[in-house]
Amino acid sequence: MMSLRRDELAVAGSGIAAVGLLSLLPLFSDGFALSFGVNLMLYVAMCTAWALFSGPTRLVSLASAAFFGVGTYSVALGLDSLPFPVLIAIAALSSAALAGLVGAATLRLSGVYFVIFTLGLAELIRQVVAWSQSRFAHKMGLYVFTDFTERDLYWMLLALTTLVFGVGWLINRSRLGFALRIIGDDETVARHVGIATARAKIVLFMTSGAFIGVAGAIVAPRYAYIEPQAAFNPMISFLVVIMALLGGTRRLWGPLVGVIPFTIVMEFITARFPNHSSVVIGITFLAIVYLLPDGITGLIEGMRDRIRRRTAAGTGIEAPDAIEEKAA
Amino acid sequence: MSAATVLSVAHARKAFGGLIAVNDVSFDVGAGELIGLIGPNGSGKTTMLNLISGALRPTSGEIRLAGTRISGLAPEKVARIGIARTFQLVRVLPSMTAIENVMAGAVFARNRLWGPPARDFAGGLLARVGLTGRESSPVADMTYIDQKRVELARALAADPRLLLLDEWLAGLNPSELLIGIDLIRDISREGRTIIMVEHVMDAIRTLCSRCVVMNSGVKIADGPAASVLADPDVIRAYLGDDDA
Helix, strand or coil: CCCCHHHHHHHHHHHHHHHHHHHHHHHHCHHHHHHHHHHHHHHHHHHHHHHHHHHCCCCCCHHHHHHHHHHHHHHHCCCCCCHHHHHHHHHHHHHHHHHHHHHCCCCCCHHHHHHHHHHHHHHHHHHHHHHHHHHHHHCCECCCCCCCCCHHHHHHHHHHHHHHHHHHHHHHHHHHHHHHHHHCHHHHHHCCCCCCHHHHHHHHHHHHHHHHHHHHHHHHHHEEEHHHHHCCCCCHHHHHHHHHHCCCCCCCCCHHHHHHHHHHHHHHHHCCCCCHHHHHHHHHHHHHHHHCCCCHHHHHHHHHHHHHHHHHHHCCCCHHHHHHHHCC | CCCEEEEEEEEEEEEECCCCEEEEEEEEEEECCEEEEECCCCHHHHHHHHHHHHHCCCCEEEECCEEEECCCCCCCHHHHHEEEECCCCCCCCCCHHHHHHHHHHHHHHCCCCCHHHHHHHHHHHHHHHHCCCCCCCEECCCHHHHHHHHHHHHHCCCCCCCEEEEEEECCHHHHHHHHHHHHHHHHHHHHCCCCECCCCCHHHHCCCEEEEEECCEEEEEEEHCCCCCHHHHHHHHCCHHHCC
């Protein structure tokens, strides 16, 4: 199964080329474009990681802020005593552990209950962190001073994004990926063909959560001063969901297609109308739900299917089927 | 219990609150048998099937598959031990093609195939149920009988020790019914052990060597199809005041 088909090689090749090109960006700019690149890369990594779980299972998680915050705090708390790569690993492990707990607790929840639970969880952790900081440390936040430049953060986020895509691609080719597609279609059937649905969902939720935690850890140095209100900001969860849905979650590269236009528009809006960004987010969300339920990629694929079917009907390819059915 | 017993149901009981859907039912199924599980609407047939496949846990009683206790196990565990089923209302995986639907049965249960072997195996089963050349058709676009064929192929893909068919013939028109009956007969002749819940009496008469009849959750008859269908109790259950 590890042999690659020719089209897979082509995709892998162009992916590597794209990563190579993108890694050159900091050499040409270290101002606006680089900072925009960091934003973009951060959300590409998080949205793709989010869609690893929420795409196939169709369970909308609003826990991204919780994983992001856990990652950020892993760095903020350990920076004085441990090297940065170790902190990244801690961020991954603690986010995965949190995801595992959430998964185990929400096994029986479905649909809207899962959404509310994950939103509540992120808020709960934020309150607990804020409370314990003021109670035991008598301060509101933590300082994160590192030698990392914006360039370093960009490269780290690019590496993370590449890793997320690599893992996502491997999952899609695996039994786990196939199991998740079946679960997304019909969980009852999934169990009756022998899939341990709970375990499959938890494994994937942990993977997705770990990546989002690492994203939080990498950008922690950017904040310099970390407060619960910023690290566990529920807006992070909402933005991740909206961008991923805008792109579409049925393909690995779907969220990427949503992140790029959305980040550009948001950049423009926050520069020109800084007080209206939540209006834009709201309108975008409504537009997605009503106009693009399967995202941009879903729309493109739908159109492609329709064209293919029309051409097939025109050339009479469907005729033999019809005859066969009558004969049967 | 003899060595050839595939399924053994002993005093199975299922209560939903005050309603007892299955009440102290016992029967055995031998290797290679094709058994009809029949009874009027609401008699507990589908509940019985759900107890066997693990979709429901029995309130009490014991169910064994080839000696292994399966009552109380989750459906995925039961599937791995060797039971596959179809559903009363056909359940295909709507976003997938026909062959992917069948592969779903071959990958996770007893046949742990993957990659090209799984695809080849699934392709063979599609041909087996009469869908040659339809491998890449989106299953959502298929007709009702073809979806039922896909569902049957998916169940067979698990190479189950026991196959459960829940009204697999329901909703087919007369010519489709004949095809369906032939298909089940062929599968049975290959030595597959089958329990079919069915309302189509012609099919029961043609296919089943033995029938278990349920009424109001209780087993009221068990024996050769012809004699069971002539049993006054069975006739009363279908035509008497219970089902008037």
